Amino acid sequence: MGRHDGPGIVAYGVYFPSRRISSDEYRRAWGSCAAAIKEKAVPDFDEDSLTMAVEASRRALLSGPRRDPGTAAVLALATTSAPYAEKALASTVVSSLGLPPDIVTVECTTSSRAGAEALELATMVLAEKRKPGAWGLVAAADAPRAAPHDPLEHGLGAGAVAIVLGWEDVLARLVGRCSWVEESLGERFRRAGQERLNDMGVREVTGSVFDRVAGAAVGGLLEASGLKPADYRYLVVPQHDGRAGLQLARRLGFKEEQVRPAFLFDRTGDVGVCSCLVGLAAVLDVAAPGERVILVAYGSGAAASALDLEVTAEAGAHRRPQVGPALDGGVPVDYLEYLKLRRML
Amino acid sequence: MGAHVSIAMYQRNIPLRYRLVGQRCQTCGGVNFPPRAVCSQCSKGTRFEDIQLSGRGVLYSWTRIAGAGAPSEFAAQAQALGSFVVGLVQLEEGPRVVAQIVEVGRSAPRLGQRVEAVLRRIYEEDGVIRYGYKFRPAGDAAPTPPGK
């Protein structure tokens, strides 16, 4: 299996802020909830994408083999809700974790595909640094915002996922990938200087762009691997609403049981760049050696990435599930508290 | 808290504010946090090495700061949350530090409660975000996911 010889995922961590708002609160406030969620996490007043990225990273580092933070070779950050439009973001994470100042940093920030991009790019950087002990970190965190009166807002959640990459003790190896971009207008955008998302809401149009772009990425990946949908145990789909990803899977020839284990939208809402990585973490929580996984991420504009992963014999050896414990529990807040915590009031 | 800290002063202390880097006295071996010019344990040592503190500790005392009582840089936070808790935390390595205690809601934190450090926004000034450590309740085994 020489072609599979490369860096891979050695540990991962998941973080959701401790407060939760339920769809009932939206129904009380607005008469209905526009998103198919039961609840979603709400960041504390003093949390943002960087603090959440640090939290998930600490969890990822604690969940795997001990590593000296000062030896990391690459940090890839992903978020669409950065606290600064200009200023290095990685420096906050580097200083908070004690990563070395000469680390290679990548910041992927302009679409919800960025989580998959960060994973892809960090793996590529690490592949160049082939030496014993070389490792890297992917930290994706998001808390996208829209106007309170915009139905798009109802589904927007918050959370973070971090992935430790390395050459040894790999749980899942990246064995293939396919990227697809084509210009598409009007769907989910935020002009420079704006804080809140817009979406022209042309569903038929955006639905077909999503299908075409994400479908093309998965199609290209299958062509390269020479495998069929049935050869994959899991498909991790974009989760920016409760439907589109599931429909995509069906159209591509995947079955419900391949998609469901990674589909968490009703508990997470749309966690932006993290949505595909939370799904991947859920898969890694249960996957068995030898199983293949496709992860497909999508961003408006439009761009998709499909990643082909193979779970190794290491998976399950020291299993510490991350997604369940991060999602369970939580302290309920009402809609008014939600608006205050999210600085919308 | 409440005293103006320039960006330059804040910046100098980033390793301690972001990840609790303390100092070990080369004279007596005691741990200082925040770092001092002269060791607070032996009152003699002036040579130190940096050490990474664990961020774990127990809550030694606390007070709740409500709306009007908050220093100006914390006014927005107090307004959004109604109030917040400031505690004295006894760190595992010995030193006691003052910091906000998060994720305790409106309930009274328990003295002796295990806590762990988290990175949060402390406040903003002139558009610049000041990040730093706060503490949140921890279970018996660290790290602890929220809600457990």
Ligand SMILES: [Zn+2]
């Ligand atoms: Zn001393």
